[in-house]
Amino acid sequence: MTHPGLLKLHRQAQEVTMEFRTLEVFYSVATLKSFARAADALYMTQPAVSQRIASLEAEVGGRLLERSVKGTSLTPKGEVLFMHADRLLRGRMEMMQAIADPHATSRLIRLGVAETIAQTWLPSFIGTVNTQYPSITFEIEVDVSTNLRTRLMRQEIDLAFLLGKVVEPGITSLDLCSYSLSFVASVALDLGKEPVSLKTLSQHPLICFPKTTIPYRKVLEMFQENSLKTPQIHCSSSVSTIIKMTLDNIGICVIAPILIMQELQEGRLRIVDTRVSLPKLDFTASFATAPGGKLISSLAQIAGKVAQQCA
Numbered sequence: 001m002t003h004p005g006l007l008k009l010h011r012q013a014q015e016v017t018m019e020f021r022t023l024e025v026f027y028s029v030a031t032l033k034s035f036a037r038a039a040d041a042l043y044m045t046q047p048a049v050s051q052r053i054a055s056l057e058a059e060v061g062g063r064l065l066e067r068s069v070k071g072t073s074l075t076p077k078g079e080v081l082f083m084h085a086d087r088l089l090r091g092r093m094e095m096m097q098a099i100a101d102p103h104a105t106s107r108l109i110r111l112g113v114a115e116t117i118a119q120t121w122l123p124s125f126i127g128t129v130n131t132q133y134p135s136i137t138f139e140i141e142v143d144v145s146t147n148l149r150t151r152l153m154r155q156e157i158d159l160a161f162l163l164g165k166v167v168e169p170g171i172t173s174l175d176l177c178s179y180s181l182s183f184v185a186s187v188a189l190d191l192g193k194e195p196v197s198l199k200t201l202s203q204h205p206l207i208c209f210p211k212t213t214i215p216y217r218k219v220l221e222m223f224q225e226n227s228l229k230t231p232q233i234h235c236s237s238s239v240s241t242i243i244k245m246t247l248d249n250i251g252i253c254v255i256a257p258i259l260i261m262q263e264l265q266e267g268r269l270r271i272v273d274t275r276v277s278l279p280k281l282d283f284t285a286s287f288a289t290a291p292g293g294k295l296i297s298s299l300a301q302i303a304g305k306v307a308q309q310c311a
Contacts, residue, residue, distance in 0.1 A: 020088070020089070020092060021052075022052050022055065022056050023056075023085045023088060023089060024042070024089065025038065025042060025044070025049055025052040025053065025056075026052070026053060026056055026064065026065075026081065026082075026085060027082065027085050027086065027089060028041055028042055028155070029049065029053060029065060029072060030065065030072075030074055030078065030082050031155070031170065031288075032154065032155060033071040033072045033073065034071060034072055035049050035050060035053075035067075035072060037154055037155070040156075041154075041155045041156070053065060060077065060081065062075070062077045063075045063077065063078070064077055064078035064081055065078055093294065094294060107135070107136055107137070107295065108136075108137050108138075108139055109136055109137070109138050109139070109158050109159060109296070109299065110139045110141070110156070110157040110158045110159075111138050111139065111140050111141070111157065111158065111159050111160075111161070112140075112141050112142075112143060112148040112151055112152065112157040112159070112160040112161070112162065113140060113141070113142050113143075113148075113160075113161045113162075114142075114143075114144070114145050114148065114161060114162050114163055114283065115142055115144075115237065115238070115239045116163075116179060116239070116256055116258075116259060116281060116283070117161045117176075117283060118140075118142045119239050119259055120258060120259070120310060121177075121306055121307055121309075121310035122140075122161075124306050124309070124310055125302065125303050125306045125307075126138060128302055128305075128306055129299060129302060132302070133295075141157065143237070144209065144210050144212060144213055144237050145162035145163035145164065145213065145214070146212040146213065147212075148160040148162040149162060149166055149286075152166060152171070152286060152287070152288070153166075153168060153171070155288065158287065158288075158296055159285060159286070159287045159296050159299060159300060160285070160286045160287070161176060161283060161284075161285055161303060162283065162284065162286060163213070163214055163281055163282070163283055163284075164214065164282060164283075164284065165284050165286070166284070166286040170288055170289055171286055171287070171288055171289065172286065172287055172288075172289045172297070172300075173284040173285070173286040174284060174285045174286075174300050174301065174303075174304055175282070175283075175284055175304065176283040176284055176285050176303055176304055176307040177283050177307040177308065177310075177311055178280045178281065178282045178283070179256040179257075179258050179280065179281045179283075180256065180257065180278070180280055180281075181215060181254055181255065181256055181278040181279065181280065181281060182254075182255065182256075182257050182271045182272070182278065183196075183201065183252050183253070183254060183271070183272040183274055183276070183278070184246060184252065184253050184254075184255050184257070184260060184269050184270070184271055184272065185246065185252045185253075185269070185270060185272050186246055186247055186248070186249040186268070186269060186270075187267060187268060187269065187270050188249050189204075189249055189252070191204075191272060194272070194273040194274075195273045195274050195275045196272055196273065196274045196275070197274075197275055198222060198223070198226055198228060198274070198275065198276050199226075199228060201231070201252065201272075201274065201276070202223055202228045202229055202230070202231045203231065204231060204251060204252050205231060205232040205233070205234060205250060205251030205252070206219065206231050206232070206233045206234070206251050206252055206253070206254065207233075207234045207235075207236070207242050207245050207246055207250065207251045207252065207253035207254070208233055208234070208235055208242075208253065208254045209235065209236070209237065209242075209254075210235045210236070210237050211235055214279070214281070215254055215278075215281070216233070216235065218278065218279050219233070219254055219278075220233075222276060232251070234250065234251060239255070239259055242255060243255070243259070243260060243263065243269075246269060247263065247268055247269065252272060254278065256281060257271060283307070285299075285300035285303045285304065286300075287300055
């Protein structure tokens with residue numbers, strides 16, 4: 001016969017499970033500042049999210065969230081609950097991760113990756129993770145860093161390998177690697193005497209990453225700061241397209257030499273000797289410092305080690 005005390009503990013455990021789920025919903029709405037985004041992140045309907053919040057507000061006896069045209073914000077009571085919810089959710093996740101077998105950890109990781117990383121050491125990273133966490137599955141999205149940053153803030157991806165740090169509350173950014181940028185041209189393009197001046201470069205079409213990216217903005221600034229006419233600049237988010245256009249002598253591209261090592265060795269492309277100093281591309285692994293983030297943090301650290309090994 002089951003002891004009454006055990007039945008009571010079992011009932012209490014079931015109640016706590018419900019409370020944790022409700023706290024997760026509240027935490028997600030508060031973090032994302034949106035009922036709709038929280039519903040998407042939690043794979044719930046928006047009415048179900050609203051019902052959870054209403055139930056929680058009834059339980060604590062007061063408003064926790066305020067809706068406005070600017071979004072959803074915490075009330076003073078909500079801020080107090082958020083602090084405790086954060087602590088409870090982290091504690092539960094840390095407990096589960098402490099007793100879990102890493103090799104048995106089964107989880108889908110939504111990974112956003114800048115193309116420069118995708119074309120260099122991403123396969124090595126996936127291979128290393130598969131060795132340490134064989135049950136982890138990746139859903140990989142390759143995009144420009146500005147889009148990855150937005151998706152990370154909306155919790156649409158769990159981890160992002162992107163250009164620059166994400167300086168936002170609740171986001172951690174770990175340094176990964178730095179790559180130099182160079183002007184690169186087809187060996188068939190005659191630029192005259194080198195080093196080539198910025199004025200000479202302005203007389204040729206350029207090929208660069210999209211307008212929202214740091215490389216494009218830096219290149220544009222160079223011409224503007226030197227009072228030079230901005231050259232024709234073709235943009236593409238595809239590294240392979242940029243390389244192909246450069247090989248076809250459509251223009252001079254701005255790219256990290258690590259992406260064209262084969263073309264350089266084969267003598268099809270060359271780095272243009274210029275008087276222009278281009279900035280380095282500094283990449284980070286960025287992720288939300290939310291409950292359950294220990295695994296993501298471990299993956300970010302693995303990425304850092306792999307990036308250094310492949311440098």
